[in-house]
Amino acid sequence: MRTYLFLTLASVSLFLGSSCNRQPEPPKQPEYRVTGTIKDLMDSMVDPSADFLWDSVATTVSAKGIEDKAPHTDAEWAEVRRRAITLLEATNLLLMPGRHVAKPGEKADDPKVELAPEQIEQLINQDRKIWTDRAHALHDSAMASLKAIEAKNAEELLNSGDGIDQACENCHLVYWYPDEAKKLKDVDKQQQKQ
Ligand code: HEC
Numbered sequence: 001m002r003t004y005l006f007l008t009l010a011s012v013s014l015f016l017g018s019s020c021n022r023q024p025e026p027p028k029q030p031e032y033r034v035t036g037t038i039k040d041l042m043d044s045m046v047d048p049s050a051d052f053l054w055d056s057v058a059t060t061v062s063a064k065g066i067e068d069k070a071p072h073t074d075a076e077w078a079e080v081r082r083r084a085i086t087l088l089e090a091t092n093l094l095l096m097p098g099r100h101v102a103k104p105g106e107k108a109d110d111p112k113v114e115l116a117p118e119q120i121e122q123l124i125n126q127d128r129k130i131w132t133d134r135a136h137a138l139h140d141s142a143m144a145s146l147k148a149i150e151a152k153n154a155e156e157l158l159n160s161g162d163g164i165d166q167a168c169e170n171c172h173l174v175y176w177y178p179d180e181a182k183k184l185k186d187v188d189k190q191q192q193k194q
Pocket of ligand 1: 038039042134168171172175176
């Protein structure tokens with residue numbers, strides 16, 4: 001009984017001690033400092049890295065014959081790897097909460113085809129899962145490139161390019177120019193009828 005009382009007193013004083021000494025907590029600083037917009041990420045990381053990967057391997061057929069362009073030296077492979085890592089990690093940046101699509105007042109370049117940034121943002125926020133899935137799909141396809149790069153396999157790197165292209169397009173058709181998606185579907189239907 002005595003032990004019990006002692007324990008109770010001890011816990012009461014612990015409780016009092018902890019609540020009296022506690023300073024009001026300062027408002028929590030957000031962990032991330034989201035700076036660029038989705039448009040900025042596309043322009044500075046996603047697009048240039050993907051372009052670099054696509055351009056690093058190519059087969060050109062000309063009068064001179066068939067020419068295979070591919071990374072050869074360790075330094076060249078290291079450079080494509082940097083671009084693949086940038087592309088992969090950019091997909092995480094796309095998912096950070098609080099990132100806006102464009103700067104306030106920025107307009108679509110071609111409003112006839114493209115949604116306005118605020119419409120895109122509304123679409124993203126109304127179902128984050130679709131946005132996340134599309135970003136993950138780009139990550140998956142870029143992983144195929146990274147694997148090929150780490151195996152120094154130029155043919156696989158070339159093959160992985162199509163998957164990246166598809167992942168870009170599959171997201172853009174939902175958020176950036178969805179009317180184009182409708183048109184493509186109509187064309188599909190027309191072709192099925194014929
Ligand atoms: C998860 C969705 C998503 C994926 C994946 C994605 N994009 Fe985008 N992209 C967008 C959205 C949304 C916009 C429209 C933002 C804007 O420009 O207002 C955009 C815009 C762009 C722009 C225009 C940027 C500008 O300055 O206006 C380019 C270029 C672009 N994307 C390239 C790519 C390429 C290349 C890939 C694939 C390697 C890709 N994107 C993958 C969502 C995505």
